[in-house]
Amino acid sequence: MKIRNLLVVAACALAGCQQVPQQSPKPTAKNKFGDAILQRIHTLQDERQTAGLLTYLQHPKTEYRREAALAFASVQDTLAIAPLLSQLSDTTIAVRVAAAYALGQIGDAKAETALLQHLQQERRPQVQGELLEALGKIATPAGVAYLATYKATSPTALAGQAWGLYRAGMRQQYTQQAVEQVIRLLAPTNPLEARVPAAQFLTRITKLDLTPYRQAVLNAATSDKAPEVRMAATQALSKVRAPDKARFLSTIAQSDPDYRVRLSAIKAMVGLDFEEVKPAILAALQDKNINTAVATAEFLQANPAGVDAAALLEVMPRLQDARVRGSLIWVILHNSPQQNRYYLNTRYKQQYQNARTPYEKAAFLKGLAGDYANYSFIADEVFAAQQPVISTSGMDALIFMRQQPDFPKGYENNFATIFQRAVSSGDVALVGMAAAAIRDPKLNFRSQYRDVTFLTLAQQKLQLPRDMETNIELQKTINFLSGKGEGETPQNPFTHPIDWALVASIPAAQQAVVHTDKGNVVLQLFVEDAPGTVANFVALVKENFFDGLYFHRVVPNFVAQGGDKRGDGWGSSDYSIRSEFAHLKYGEGYLGMASAGKDTESNQWFITHAPTPHLDGRYTIFAKVIEGMDVVHQLEVGDKILDVELIGAGTL
Numbered sequence: 191m192k193i194r195n196l197l198v199v200a201a202c203a204l205a206g207c208q209q210v211p212q213q214s215p216k217p218t219a220k221n222k223f224g225d226a227i228l229q230r231i232h233t234l235q236d237e238r239q240t241a242g243l244l245t246y247l248q249h250p251k252t253e254y255r256r257e258a259a260l261a262f263a264s265v266q267d268t269l270a271i272a273p274l275l276s277q278l279s280d281t282t283i284a285v286r287v288a289a290a291y292a293l294g295q296i297g298d299a300k301a302e303t304a305l306l307q308h309l310q311q312e313r314r315p316q317v318q319g320e321l322l323e324a325l326g327k328i329a330t331p332a333g334v335a336y337l338a339t340y341k342a343t344s345p346t347a348l349a350g351q352a353w354g355l356y357r358a359g360m361r362q363q364y365t366q367q368a369v370e371q372v373i374r375l376l377a378p379t380n381p382l383e384a385r386v387p388a389a390q391f392l393t394r395i396t397k398l399d400l401t402p403y404r405q406a407v408l409n410a411a412t413s414d415k416a417p418e419v420r421m422a423a424t425q426a427l428s429k430v431r432a433p434d435k436a437r438f439l440s441t442i443a444q445s446d447p448d449y450r451v452r453l454s455a456i457k458a459m460v461g462l463d464f465e466e467v468k469p470a471i472l473a474a475l476q477d478k479n480i481n482t483a484v485a486t487a488e489f490l491q492a493n494p495a496g497v498d499a500a501a502l503l504e505v506m507p508r509l510q511d512a513r514v515r516g517s518l519i520w521v522i523l524h525n526s527p528q529q530n531r532y533y534l535n536t537r538y539k540q541q542y543q544n545a546r547t548p549y550e551k552a553a554f555l556k557g558l559a560g561d562y563a564n565y566s567f568i569a570d571e572v573f574a575a576q577q578p579v580i581s582t583s584g585m586d587a588l589i590f591m592r593q594q595p596d597f598p599k600g601y602e603n604n605f606a607t608i609f610q611r612a613v614s615s616g617d618v619a620l621v622g623m624a625a626a627a628i629r630d631p632k633l634n635f636r637s638q639y640r641d642v643t644f645l646t647l648a649q650q651k652l653q654l655p656r657d658m659e660t661n662i663e664l665q666k667t668i669n670f671l672s673g674k675g676e677g678e679t680p681q682n683p684f685t686h687p688i689d690w691a692l693v694a695s696i697p698a699a700q701q702a703v704v705h706t707d708k709g710n711v712v713l714q715l716f717v718e719d720a721p722g723t724v725a726n727f728v729a730l731v732k733e734n735f736f737d738g739l740y741f742h743r744v745v746p747n748f749v750a751q752g753g754d755k756r757g758d759g760w761g762s763s764d765y766s767i768r769s770e771f772a773h774l775k776y777g778e779g780y781l782g783m784a785s786a787g788k789d790t791e792s793n794q795w796f797i798t799h800a801p802t803p804h805l806d807g808r809y810t811i812f813a814k815v816i817e818g819m820d821v822v823h824q825l826e827v828g829d830k831i832l833d834v835e836l837i838g839a840g841t842l
Contacts, residue, residue: 319350519557
């Protein structure tokens, strides 16, 4: 970690010059937590102290009432519902907005009737919008009917209605009338703040048949000015039945200027005959943005039926990226005649051995799983590899292999032995992954693991809270094999209070720059929204924690994730911090904390490629990219974080 200071040097001629008076540095903009009461409210939030927070809801000062209400968005205690409902009558708009947001975050349907009553009385658009979105998070059919027929009188309320319908839909609460309202909200005459959630509704809500709305969705996919709308609408076209579907998706995949829209068109090709979309697929594998190529290769791996292995073999020499090649190797092996596989396996095992980096080796190892005959080779590499990312990727490949519908029954016992060995290995990633696979109800492992002792022994070796993710997986699997379902999820103990002395030193406008081998990414830190998380990030930066680490996970048009010492996504610190759910949404370029569930965050973080509203209120937002999104969109698995540097307002 390096802290950048700006040094000003004044030079003066030795003769005849006047001395330039020394100027005082500009005062640093302090953050709001110089106020002891605000600090106290956030401490109570961090400690999940409902009783203490409730007293501040009645404070005469507006700011304290607002902060106390927002605190319950993180605490999420149903005991706060009645007091928060009272705050919906507060004389201050900001307090009413905060109370509505917190009620939505708590997510209890018993607040629905009161929300509907307040919506009929509320006249301020900002509050109306927040009430509508909160209603969507708790709506029963009555709430959905209200959202579907609501007549918005302002752009802000219209956006709130769209978000409310989206939130309800994500809970599988929607009607035909609601879908028709969403289609109307998608119209280009509506504000972007309404079109984005409308498009997200259409792409993320499962089991929709959008055939009756083909033209409206297609218009949004091809004509909307905002790529955020086009990408979601394009992916929603997968739910349209049309004879010319291959044609219009292929056109989008090869013509839209935004790579996120192009890869969305590829993803929407599910169920189409490979020959119909072959030119677009082969072009996408060679797309100028690597994320499109990766997403296309992964699409083929997820949908291999009918894919021409010969066509992939022909294009392979022109593809250099290991992730792209690895996914195509899987498809080629899976779809090649048995007599060709020996030669192909020999070639691809050699490529695996010659790979330059652990991440490249990991990609090729996953590709070899396209042939079931390679399972023992992959298993040997899993348990022999020195780099965690190779072991983890190999285990992922074996699990994927075991989940295939044509998995050979004769191999079932062999895989049961491999998974039990993984659980007993002591490696947190292998233990957690194998445990999760064992409880997959589709794999029917219950009869093969009648004794759960090996799982309880593995659990006893964990170090908590560092290994909480693995602990959760083990406990769920123990419960499953014991006939108890998944049972309750283990909770992290409170071990890491907010470092308020460090928070006090962080200016409200503090920035940081992530130096990568692809370029620099400048961040604006949100210390006033997530003080505990930002203080944790700053402390790790000061310790040089992130220097030399890698982006170990990049999901095209979703996130680029880093901050893991292991480099495979299973590395955590020996402490955890509390989740902080501020009144923010995940748009393009927002930074969130990776977690295994609420209050399990430590050192891994991600940057979003696009709006990802399904993460809102579930993963802490603590920063936003203000420069370098072009770099973020080019990041690949294995790209290095050279260092992270604190810059901008003040010095720490």
